[in-house]
Amino acid sequence: MQRSSLNLYVVDDDEAVRRSLLLMLMSTGFAVQGFESGEAFLDAVDMRRSGVLVLDLRLGGLSGLEVFARLKATHSPLVVLFLSGHGDIPTALNAVRRGAYDWVVKPDSEALLAKLPGALEEAAGRAEALVLWESLTPREREVAVHVARGTPNKEIARLLQPPCSPRSVETHRAHLFAKLGMSNDNVLGRWLERHAWLVDAPLAADPMAGSP
Template sequence: MASDPRIALVDDDAAVRDALKWLFASRGHSVASFESAAALLADRDPSRFSCLVLDLRMPGMGGMELFQTLVGRGYCPPTLFLTGHGDVPQAVAALKQGAVDFLEKPFDDNALVSLVENCLSLDTERRGAWERRRQIERRLGDLTPREREVMALFLDGKLNKQIADELDISMKTVEVHRARVLEKMGVKSAVELANLLKELD
């Protein structure tokens, strides 16, 4: 069993938490369980988990509000909701906002484990893309305001002389800025840079 839990379970019902911890342990997965949304948010880093299993209806902050809070923070792991029958419309709304799926209580154990394992696989794919975006954004953040101006113009297809005229600087200065932009962004050409920035779209 993994020593560092990849699954986070948030449910205010202790009996549900205990039952699901046992279920996941029986399938080789370790779980960190939390009695409330606030408890998860107080964790050292909720985004470290690879799957979130959230009860939709809880005292205080509910599962939907917790999910929206985590999405607003940056990376939100693939999320499943556990719902009562009357909460299905809200669960469907969560799907539209990026949740992976929901299960109505009482649910089938095998169905839940299967969905969680799908989330664990999905996390690997999503987290890689998210880390890549963060890396590109960090590189962009290292550019000076002038380097950003030069970059925008050469990505617009303008020649060095046109950029120099537009910014009222020498062609040599444009060349220096252009070279620094490519170096900081980790690419060798404007085409490579354009393709890199498309990953942020």
């Protein structure tokens, strides 16, 4: 995917910082939009489109973490790169553990520019993953999550709502592997682990798998 086809956003309520970032990014060839608040960003942007969001942790109104939580709740493919003050470094690290791409201490513009290519590459990968995931039927997505957890077909058949036969599960598996271009359970598991933002529940082993 071309860089120009990806969206780039900056959300910072400090007007001077926001303008400086926008000018810097535009001068290096990025097409970028700026927002003064998390609310303005969420109201204006299609969160199902891929891109990179440079997001300040500390905002008036919704905080950066609250905006990030909204994106996660809607399974947005947007890649989040947090801007952090020195005192917010532990919070920024925790956000990365929760799925943010990375963080940069303000106002280190060189570090931001250094991390943007990787963030854009991740955004392109997420865009492709979303197209593949949305090619599956809702039932195939359910089966895919259980398969990625290592749940046997017989157990998947019981866990699905409404339940079905193990043979039907095998048919769904064949269809979803063909659509995703994958050859086995391990490849699917690694792919969904990388793109865990696509699914509602963690991809840990199913606690009901193997239960009587």
